[in-house]
Amino acid sequence: MSKKSRRRSEILSILADEPTTRVKALASRLEVTTETIRRDLEELAEQGLISRTYGGAMLRAGNEPVLSHRERQLVSEREAIARRAVPELAEGKTFMMGSGATTATVARRMAFEMRNITVIAHSFAVATALAQNPTIRILMVPGEYHAGEGAMHGAQAIRFLQDYSADWVILGASALSPDGPSDALIEAGDVYATMLRQSSQNLVVADHSKFDRMATARYARWSDIDTIISDKAPEGPLAKVLDRNEVRLLVS
Template sequence: MALNIRQVEILELAKASGRVSVDDLATRFEVAAQTIRRDLSELADQGMLDRVHGGAVMPVGVSNIGYEERRRMNEEAKAAVARACAAEIPDNSSLIINIGTTTEAVARELLNHRNLTVITNNMNVANILVANETCEVVVAGGALRRSDGGLVGDLTTEFMAQFKPDFAVIGTSALDADGDLLDFDMAEVRVSRAIVAQARKAFLVTDLSKLDRSAPVRIISIRDLDAVFVDRPLPAELMRRCKEWETRVVIA
């Protein structure tokens, strides 16, 4: 089935931001909400989008979205989350930053911090922070994943176990409604677990489009973290659990 011009543009918007809403699209195209729902349903029938409450998201499966596409998704939300996280990291501290486009946004927000020691398995983070002359950057060994500049594997996990940083800043590929952080790569998951285990405080940075995605491998639970930095409030039940777990939720 051929797509109409509006459906093509809807698909491009979804690719750019990761999610589209019925109300926003109806306003943008000046058509009825029912027309947009029909467009989204037709795109979903062809496997181009996944329908969710109030809109649609890019489809998910057993593999992650490409790095460049992920980097462009929800850029403003990621930047806001990154600023909120960076504001809680003082000068003269140490931290581990792992793989992810949101953690890379945190690195950019740290460029004006002074005398940081940053350990990372993310080559993009290292390349960002090299511009901060007061920052010592320590890069993990391991197998380089060319798709996103990540270093993973047993060597990376063992490397991270040598440190006891003040903070860990991690991202996630997906966030389950029960508070579990999820990923696609078991090797990366092992590194993330090691990072959280070694840090004095562990922070998650994520935009809540991750609630609309799924991935097959569990990293840890939000209950294992000190704080979660998000762009909008968590669902009510998950907020209740965070209070019960004494995990602080910071809304950027």
């Protein structure tokens, strides 16, 4: 492995442990100039491995595995998030819900604890979980089916959602960066942004593995988000931006 390749491998390793490391800090640790680090970061960004930020860089969230695989990961963390989320939703009667392993876990908890509500869902996993409770009315969003996510996307889904409103929208995320929550699927980002516009209150549910990462489709800025529930509290720039935008943070 060349010296340049080893250095770039070290940069990725450092960013994995310290997502908000700055250019000057990287240059000092690796004993090279800041210009060298900037060139390294630019090439890593061109390869899609990182995203450049002001004065530094951030790892990009990798391509997410299919939903059936994600559902087997971080199970206890998602269940704790769901237990914390449902009491926050108790006064709601109409909901929109995004797709993903965490939202499906919240849906199972809603089916156990809530009655006589209406949920507009584009995820079959969410709809199936809610269907365990016969008092819950489910409206399934039409559109183009994404097999890996088990959810409906596209223009037809957007048009459908624009005809409805909800008390709450519950959304997951592939990544949470200081710029906002984002999803690995561009199509999902479009659906989530529409659901946000159609709902009075919103809630993002995401475990700590999403902190300080960036995914392809940012669907909101933090100024658009009311509440986030996670299994841990973020630190550094993400924590500061949540506080600055008055996002209510709840830890399960």
